Amino acid sequence: MQQYEYTNKIYYDHFVLPFTIGLVVLLGYLCVRYYKWIKSFPKEERKKIRKGLFSFKTIRSGWEIFRESLLHHNIFKTNPMLGYMHMTFAFGWFLLIVVGKIESMVYHTSAFNPPYFAIFFRYFHPAKETFPYSEFFAFLMDLILTFLLIGILLAVTKRFCSRIFGMKKTTKQRAYDLLILTVLWLIFPVRFLAESFTSGLNGGGSFLTHNAGDFFSGFLPLESLSYPAWWLYSSLLGLFFLLLPFSRYMHIPTEMVYIFLKNWGVKQGKEYNGFSEIQVNSCSRCGICINTCQLNTSCNINDTQPVYFLRRLRNHEEYAQQAENCLMCGRCEASCPVGINLNAIRQSKRPDILRVTKDTYAYVPQPKVKPAKVAYFAGCMSHLTPGIIKSMQQIFEKAKADYTFIDEQAGVCCGRPLALSGNWKAAQV
Ligand code: SF4
Ligand code: SF4
Structure with a gap:
């Protein structure tokens, strides 16, 4: 085994470009989008942000983000199988990034390596070279990858057989939804293949990728497959980042922003504004609101629940029917794991369909009331x-x-x- 020695080597290959470009474009887009939304808040709501920013509420928001955006605690309470599936994606991906970053820092002895270095660490890290805790990190990363692959398996199962998850209905998918869903589902299996092929060629990896690499090397030309697999992994990540702002996955970053704003005291007013947009984009399309709505359970109407209404708002599509066809009973709002003000958002959009002037009910006779206590x-x-x-x-x-x-x-x-x-x-x- 070659001994660990830090060098100033520049780790770069052209295949990192799709990932890097996608990430930079996404971050730029999110900054502009959130700035515009927050700028449209009424003045008194913006004041709450300034007051809340350096308060205990910010720490509390961090904890809530961990509990809800990563562990999906509220979905767990409603539907443990669904919660587990969401958690494997969110927490698994989070761990893959964080543990991967720590591993790359230990190897590189510096936090200032480029963002792609941790993501493609197995490609850049020469497997025959050891560094402190390298075997432990390889084991941990394989464990997290296994966790994520189980999540993919559950997601595919839910898509084709939602009743296993206790759900009568899941959301209807459109072509764009299917495209980004496929990209997401492919990311981790392709990472698994890229790491396994590299491991089959150079050694390294742990119980999952090492053994898979050995297995694949028995019948696949790994020399020809390994490098394209890293290109494919990087391209899928880049594509996912570029598609994300126009899809349901916008909820991943937006739900975090919403949790901060909510805890700082920002409220949904009577008018539709940037805060409403943030809530609309925080919907994870978990589908819980479909199952709690009596229009679905009793009348088999399942195109008007918040998940569909919010999707129409997000995509700037016609929403009159979804805004009106609702009893405003609030059952969906009570069960929404993200805590979106669903009724208030629907109410704020209804005047777009029927705006009533103060004279509309002038024909109603005014009562003559005798004075009394x-x-x-x-x-x-x-x-x-x-x-x-x-x-x-x-x-x-x-x-x-x-x-x-x-x-x-x-x-x-x-x-x-x-x-x-x-x-x-x-x-x-
Ligand atoms: S509105 Fe709430 S319950 Fe309905 S799909 Fe969105 S996050 Fe889930
Ligand atoms: S408010 Fe009631 S009727 Fe309207 S979508 Fe929600 S659960 Fe269904």
């Missing part, structure tokens, strides 16, 4: 069940209350239907 407003729902009104009147009479019945002849509205349609101003008139 107690004012009783029954509302339309109580008028539909007159027994409630009768009981209330009996209570007032028994209590000898000086009361007046505002809407005895009906005709006056509390404004709830208008508020639910997002026409807040008209509702207040």
Whole structure:
């Protein structure tokens, strides 16, 4: 074995370019996007960010990101199999990056190696050369890769047989969704092949890639396959980064931003703005809202739940039907693991379909109310069940209350239907 010795060698090969270009473009895009969204917040919401930034809330957000974005604790609580699948992807990929970076730093004795160095470490690291804990790192990286490959297997199973995961429905995929999904599913198997081929040629690796390399070397021309496999791995990563902002996977970085903003106290207002966009893009399309919605479970309507509504908003598609066809019961919001303000977002978009002016209900007669100490407003729902009104009147009479019945002849509205349609101003008139 060659002994470990640090050199100033420059580690570079042209195959790292697709990964590097994809990463730089993605980071640039995200910075511009988030800046524009945050800039569109009302002034008082932006103030909350400045106040919250250097407070304990930021540390709490870090912990929540670890728990929700990486471990997917909330999805686990609702559906353990689904939670495990999401966790293997998110936490597995996170570990692959972090442990890979530590390994590259130990080998290179410097944190300032280029970002691609850790990602393609097995290509650049001469297998016959040892460095401190090299065998331990090889074992750990193989373990994490195994963890990720199990996640892929579960994801493929869920796509074709969602009932195993206790889900009656999964989201419907479109051509673009299928493209990026395929790219994501291929990334880790191709990494496994690239590492195994390299290991089969040069040695190195651990229980997974070393043994697979030995196996493949028995019947495959690894000299011709190894280098193209690294190109393919880098290209898949680059392509994934370029496609990410226009896909559901935008939720990976955006959910983290949302957790910070939420903990700093930023709130969804009545108007649709940049904060709404951040929430729309935080949806992981886990599909839990489809299964909790009674429109799906009782009426087999499954094209209007938040996952579909948010997708239409994100893709700038027609959304009138999805905005309207909802009972606003809030069951989906209560079960959403990301904690998106689903009803408020739907409400903020409804006036785009039907904007009510304050005069629309001018024909409703105004009640003549006699002055009294107690004012009783029954509302339309109580008028539909007159027994409630009768009981209330009996209570007032028994209590000898000086009361007046505002809407005895009906005709006056509390404004709830208008508020639910997002026409807040008209509702207040
Ligand atoms: S809205 Fe919430 S529950 Fe529905 S798919 Fe998105 S993250 Fe999941
Ligand atoms: S709020 Fe609408 S989409 Fe959500 S569970 Fe109720 S009816 Fe379904």
